[in-house]
Amino acid sequence: MKVQRLTALLVLLLGLAVLAFVLAGVPGTGTAPSGAGTTAPSSTADPAAPTAAPPALANPSGLPEVKASELPAEAGQTLALIARGGPFPYSRDAATFGNFERILPRKSSGYYKEYTVRTPRESDRGARRIVAGQAGEKYYTPDHYNSFRFIIEGK
Numbered sequence: 001m002k003v004q005r006l007t008a009l010l011v012l013l014l015g016l017a018v019l020a021f022v023l024a025g026v027p028g029t030g031t032a033p034s035g036a037g038t039t040a041p042s043s044t045a046d047p048a049a050p051t052a053a054p055p056a057l058a059n060p061s062g063l064p065e066v067k068a069s070e071l072p073a074e075a076g077q078t079l080a081l082i083a084r085g086g087p088f089p090y091s092r093d094a095a096t097f098g099n100f101e102r103i104l105p106r107k108s109s110g111y112y113k114e115y116t117v118r119t120p121r122e123s124d125r126g127a128r129r130i131v132a133g134q135a136g137e138k139y140y141t142p143d144h145y146n147s148f149r150f151i152i153e154g155k
Contacts (some may be wrong), residue, residue, distance in 0.1 A: 057135070057136055057137050057153070059137075059150040059152075060105055060135075060137055061104060061105050061137075061139070061148075061150055063103070063104075063139065063148050063149060063150050064149045064150070065149060065150045065151075065152050066140060066149040066150070066151060066152065067151075067152045068151050068152065068153045068154075071140055071151070072117065072128070074117050074118045074119070074120070074128070075117045075128070075130060075140060077118070078115050078116065078117045078118070078130050079130065079138070079151070079153070081093075081115070082115055082130065082132055082138070088115065088116075089116070089118070090116045090125055092114070092116065092125070093114070093115045093116055094113050094114075094115065095113065095114055096109070096110050096112065096113060096114075097112035097113060097114040097131045098112075099111075099112055101145050101146075103145070103147070103148050104131065104133075104139060104148060107133065107134075111133055111134050112131050112132065112133055112134075113131070113132050114129050114130070114131050114132075115129060115130045115131075115132065116128070116129060117129060117130055117140070127141075127142065127143055127144035128140075128141065128142050128144075129141050129144070129145070130151070131148070137150065138150075138151040138153070139151060
């Protein structure tokens with residue numbers, strides 16, 4: 001009887017750990033496990049449709065800056081989707097970014113959201129992302145959170 005209870009408790013704890021892993025993403029990367037919840041890009045949205053440029057924000061991070069116009073074309077498409085509020089082509093787009101790397105300014109949990117920047121010839125989401133803060137600031141990472149640049153928009 002004692003062994004059965006211990007086994008049941010271990011199974012329950014393991015299940016909770018797996019659930020926490022799936023809901024929170026992989027520690028240290030700010031994302032879910034590779035291939036988890038990803039879908040192929042949707043062809044229903046026209047990410048190149050023109051949108052008004054948002055007003056320029058000051059760089060709150062001290063990180064290097066990049067003009068939105070200097071980013072890859074796919075990043076411009078992602079910025080347009082963010083400005084419109086979607087629809088986003090990947091199920092992990094608009095997911096909470098954990099900032100586990102502590103490169104971006106530290107904010108409360110849930111402050112940052114991440115969005116995929118499509119990478120041509122990649123079969124998955126690739127490494128490029130835009131991370132957006134609740135105050136409207138946006139950061140580009142070409143290398144899956146190893147480095148970030150503050151995006152200057154609206155100029």
